[in-house]
Amino acid sequence: MANPSDRTMFEIYRESDYARQYRVVYFTELDEHNKEAEINRAMAGDHFFDGFLSDRHIAEGKKRIDAVLRRLNDGEAVTPQDVASQLAEFQPA
Secondary structure, three states: OOOHHHHEEEEEEOOOOOOEEEEEEEEHOOOOOOOHHHEEEEEEHHEEEEEEEEEEHHHHHHHHHHHHHHHHHOOOOOHHHHHHHHHHHHOOO
16 A cells, blocks of 8 residues: 555545536645635535545646546546546556
8 A cells, every 4th residue: 555645635526606617626735725725615516536646647647637627527428437447547556
């Protein structure tokens, strides 16, 4: 199992406002200035997928998440299982 400091926790959620856009929050990257607001925003939305990215592959993993968000926000039918398979190579062992 990876050391907790070697991974980044994230959640993909759908906003609860009128636009209903899909967003991601990287919880372990939040600081005291934005932590409460970002967590509250995610909690107010509809959970879609969560997990961890290995910090060893964080840049590539974030790019893959951005691609998934574009697909979701374009109306493509993407399931949580699709996301899991897209991110499998970027998750900690």
